[in-house]
Amino acid sequence: MSEELEGKHGVQSLEVGMAILRAMAAGKRSMMLKDIAIAASMPPSKAHRYLVSLIRSGLVEQDRLTSRYDLGPFALNLGLVALDRIDRIRLGLAAITDLRDVTNETTSLAVWSDDGPVVVRWERPRRPITVNVVTGTSLSLLSSAAGRVFAAWLPERQTEALLLKEIEAGKAPGVASLAQARAVLAEVREQGAAILSRGYFARGVEAAAAPVFNFKNEITMSIALVGVEGSMDLTPGSPTLDELRRATHELSLRLGASADTA
The missing domain is CATH 1.10.10.10 (Winged helix-like DNA-binding domain superfamily/Winged helix DNA-binding domain)
Incomplete structure (x- = not known):
């Protein structure tokens, strides 16, 4: 045959x-x-x-x-993995829709792939000038807000090769070494979110992103707000950032993350 x-x-x-x-x-x-x-x-x-x-x-x-x-145990593990993947996307789509309605900003959902973060869905706000996010877009780890979130919370062994590749290619202005990248990512973890008002990979665009954790307290998704540069209030404690953090916190809790992690 x-x-x-x-x-x-x-x-x-x-x-x-x-x-x-x-x-x-x-x-x-x-x-x-x-x-x-x-x-x-x-x-x-x-x-x-x-x-x-x-x-x-x-x-x-x-x-x-x-x-x-x-x-057996492997069948049960497959079921848990499938449940995690199916439910997290469905819940993530609902979360970005709700966040779009509250903030009237473009929202996007990204997951980790073998080649780094990738956008799986975005929602357009009701305003005349918006930023379009293409589904399936691969995101930079250093010059995108969602990418910085994944790089900040994933183990470095998963991201180091991609980080070095971007640094060597000069994709992240102001980040010329792995040590500088680590400092940037440490600040992201401290703030609980990544904020890029300048140096975004797309010119004239700014964004903020925060992590979503699963029942293992590991990052599983990232939710981002994306807008025209200067159009969003991304100052610390702003209502926009508060809504982003609220959305990712509530989604993390629904996915089983502990309250202190979420």
Whole structure:
């Protein structure tokens, strides 16, 4: 069978294994082999062969005392990860919409990718002159507010290579070394937000961003306010910044972050 044909037909053994997992998930409790076989519409002997492999992978586990099967630790981990990813985006979209309505400023939501921060959604305010943020835009770690937020709260081992690349390319005015970048990011952590009224990667634009934390108290998203330079009040304690911090704090709490982290 050619690779092209295999690609179209998929992997049958994987599909059979998934049928067993779906049957177990639908059962909502640990199950005996015969019950799994009936639910998955296959002979018990066939179901048992697949269950052996699923146990080895961590997707299924068996109670030695009762011989009943249940979803394993890896399956539970996949569920938690999927829940975190789905819920955080949905809640994040609602948060930036509400923040847009309160501030009447452009709002955006960014997440971390292998290539750094990326914009996943933005909301336009009701005013004649606005700043458009393109969905899918990759953001600089040093010359964007959302990028500085991720760089400030992510472990440096995840950001150091990108930081050095931007420093060498001269993308961040006034930041010529990793030591200077660390000082900038330390100030961001101290303020609890990144504020860029000058030196933004897009000319004539200013922005402020704050972190959103998950149930592990790790940064999972960033919310930003973006406007025409000089149009927003970004002074410490301004209503605009207060609303940004309120939005990210409330969203962090909803995602399970502890109150002192959020």
